[in-house]
Structures are given as C-alpha cells and as structure tokens.
Amino acid sequence: MNKLDAVIKHAEQQCKTNGARLTDKRKQVLSGLVQSNKALSAYELVDYCETAFSARIPAMSVYRILDFLESEHLVHKLNIANKYVACAHISCDHAHGTPQFLICKKCSTVKEVSISQSTILELKQTVTDADYQLISPQLEINCLCAQCA
Amino acid sequence: MNKLDAVIKHAEQQCKTNGARLTDKRKQVLSGLVQSNKALSAYELVDYCETAFSARIPAMSVYRILDFLESEHLVHKLNIANKYVACAHISCDHAHGTPQFLICKKCSTVKEVSISQSTILELKQTVTDADYQLISPQLEINCLCAQCA
DNA sequence: AATAAAATGTTATGTTATAACATAACCTAT
C-alpha cells in the first residue's frame, strides 16, 4: 500500500473513532494536501480536485472541509502563508506535540518539525510573563528551503 | 513632549541618518500605528488618516508607505494577523533584537517582547538541522490578552 | 416513510494585497 492510501486509511479510522465522517470530498481535499509537496491555498485545492478527480468543489465548501479536517487534526493552517498542509503525523501512533513549521517563503514547501521542550517552555514563560494567554503554541517560521536558498 | 511626538522625532532622525525621508503621509501612517493600542490593517489606517487628519490616502499608497516604514525598521508586519504595528523600540537606543509578538486574536492588541539568546540559538539550530535557512527569526504567537481572556 | 441532523451547494460580499501606468514633488547640476 502506498503512502497516500495508508494516510487516508488512518484518517478514516481516526474520524470513525471520533464519530465523524470522512466523506468523498473531504477525502479528495485531504488527498490533495497529502500528495502535495507544499502548502496549498483553498483555491489551489479547488483546482487540484478539479484536475485530479474532475470534482468541482466550490471554494466555500473547501474552506468548510479544511475547517473540518483541522478540527480532526488532520490538517494544519499556516497563518503566515494563508495556506494549508496535511499533518505530517497522521499515520503516527505517538501523540501530536506542539507543531512547528518551517515554511519556504518562495515555494511554500513546509517541514513540520519539533522544537525542544525547553524552548517551548521558555516561549510559554514569556507569554505568561506578559500577562497573555496562549491559544495555540504553534510556531510558523519564514524560511528558504535548500532548493530556493 | 508627549510620547507620540518623541517617537516621531526619533523616527525622523533615524530616517535622516539613512538618507530617507519621513514625509507627511508617512508620518501620518506611522502616527496611526504609534497611537493605536492595537495592530491595524492597511485599510484601517486609511480610515484613521481620513478621520484624524482629513487625509485621504489611497490603500495602495498606505501599502507602499508600510513597506517603507518596515524597511526603516519603524513598523513590523504581523503575518499571522495581516496587520501592522509600530515597533515598540523606536525611541530606544539599544539595538533591535529578535522580536516575539504576542497577538490577541480577539482584539489585536500586541506585546512586542524579546526572546532570550539561548532560545533564538535553539530555534536557529532546528532550522539548520532541517536544512532550511532563516529569513527572519521573528516569532508571532496567537494569544488572548488579559482583557479578553 | 417521517424526521432531524449533517454535509454540500449557491450567491453575494467582505477583506487583504498587488500590478501597471500616470502624475506630482523633490533634489541636483548646470
């Protein structure tokens, strides 16, 4: 079984466990992100589904589907790029830690990495010290990939 | 002299040193950000200049002016919010370190804090290990301020 | 089959950002 099928199967199982349904369109959108080697915008996903599956999913629906996939922790929104990426750990058993994304500003390739617990704790401390409250400790960092650099 | 005047005077001096000009419109946009207690979008700055100075600056010009102010390190763009904020250190003598922005997702108030050197080094190492190259180590974190929490 | 809930479609509009070209304001050198 190839990687895509494996990921989709995991995703399906995960949704089932949560009492949610991974419909065909949701599968198509998720496939687009899993297959892509870079982050995609909602509108790029519309084009992808049209091209790959001859499925014309309106942008509005893609946004809703992305919200759903995010809520199922299958997809991450990259706020600094206004793009979306499949979680790199869908098929992993381990719990999903605080995600950190290195995003190539030129070509939108993304690496989902983990930073050390101590660094996370330091960052959290600065937030607490400033009397703010963390919503999500997700970090997104503008980079250039090896290719583009 | 109040805070706003002091900041503008510093900004003017800083531009002069760099052979750049802080024109009236640039001053107006910068004033908007300095006076605001929260991050503003380009379009909100259009409205501000209209209200505060009866200056109708087209959105296109505000974007150009924001680019200029950013290049002079007087303003930061908050990529996760698509908004802009005056640098908190315009009147400071010390060099500007790597900034970390805590952004209230509800009301857009922003705190510009400094990250410890050790944290920065760890982040840089993570990036290097992933074979990526840092563009700007600026960190932006979605939070809730004490007010909104 | 009737009903309710969930998913998707449709249309309209709001928000953020840039491209391309025109004009105005401002130096600087003769």
Place this chain on the structure above:
DNA sequence: ATAGGTTATGTTATAACATAACATTTTATT
C-alpha cells in the same frame, strides 16, 4: 532658475483570500 533624474504618490483595475446567509441534498434515526 530650470532641465532632467529620482522619489513619492495617485489612479484604476484586478488578484487572492475568506466569510455570511440561506437553499438543497444526503445521511442517520425513529
């Protein structure tokens, strides 16, 4: 002072990203 180059701003159009409101279809439950 003025001609010519540079910088700043104006104007118009459009691209790109995102949400609101309401209608229809599909699915699950009784």
